[in-house]
Amino acid sequence: MNERTCAIIVVGNEILSGKVRDGNAWFAARELRRLGVALNRIAVVPDERQTIIDEVRQCAKSFDFVITSGGVGPTHDDITIEAVAAAFGRKVAVDPELRRIVAQYFTGGLNAAGLKMAEAPEGAVLIAAGDLRFPTIQLENVYILPGIPQIFETKLKALGPRFATDPYYLRTIYTNAGEGVIAEHLNATLRQFPELLLGSYPKIGDDSYRVKLTLESKDRGYLERAFNHLIGLLPAAVVVKTE
């Protein structure tokens, strides 16, 4: 199987205080799924140095790689790069290549804010980020992405090929019965197909169905057999549609 595992760390008081709705983790969850990567954790943490360090250290140890979102930029609360560096016992320093890129935006010469944008952890790798001039900074197994959604998405897409492994296959069953009625059939299917990933999602306020069931496997044949098994158990009148 050789499935790679991943965590996303979203850095930002603005998310925790409800001022901004994070969309980057949602975008990344779908993108990583498509690439066959198992996203095992999303953590939203405040702009606090030690909290970021602890989370990065824990995730970098527990998963194959880590993506951070936010906290990079020229302002006082942009401490992600420094915190990621510290998580690996590194310092930050102005990187000559980043300095060259940033200088293009400061025609009057680099101020303190510009110099901060040119900093990277010692030992970091710079990765070309698609059409963007500004590369993605990688330190060990951590990829440091900015919080601005358009840039986050462009950078993540450019990183995609290096993350891709084997994808999941998905079948979906929409039913008009409640979970209480179908739970026994789900359990029976799982006893027969223990490797199946089976999800059950009740919906309120949608007349077209009551519970959506998702079946997933990386083995397409196994998935089809499990799908047919469950369809055979469910009362026909209960199944609204399948995908």
Next chain:
Amino acid sequence: MNERTCAIIVVGNEILSGKVRDGNAWFAARELRRLGVALNRIAVVPDERQTIIDEVRQCAKSFDFVITSGGVGPTHDDITIEAVAAAFGRKVAVDPELRRIVAQYFTGGLNAAGLKMAEAPEGAVLIAAGDLRFPTIQLENVYILPGIPQIFETKLKALGPRFATDPYYLRTIYTNAGEGVIAEHLNATLRQFPELLLGSYPKIGDDSYRVKLTLESKDRGYLERAFNHLIGLLPAAVVVKTE
């Protein structure tokens, strides 16, 4: 100040695999802010018993209270109640009051799924949840809420009065300058007003402004003085509007 701190734990493979976009943490972030509670952490974790136990244990120790979302219900992957119980070294058992409520929905008698819905951790407290018949289960400082958005929201609103403390006051400045230009003024303002919560959020693809600045404090007078200080520093042509 006496500000209470909180963490939200969202349980659900469906979020991590990108099949469903979580809206409960986003709803809770705004609601908690309004109540004057400091949300310090959001963690999205898979439907894995030990992972939930570890996260609940850590958050319950680190923050004043914890809200969980999802993983309650009658199906095989609903393990949040059992995991929260285990985090405090408790077992789950059928609760007589929950059993009475659940039985109203199973006119033919309770099946295994129904009995599972009637389970609670030993020593848990049942809290009336507004108009809903099904109460919220509280164990120690952990409140166990379901993932279905409408029910999550109703339950959280009903819990609001017990969480409320003193609220934050907010002022906003929209500027048409980039962060590189205004960073020095933000830093100068923070030196003068170190208690100010200051956020800086660049926006792309919106013609009306480039960076939104948020200033917050629980002290309204302090906030106004900091706001006026920053407005005095920013070039007048840069300020698009204020709120």
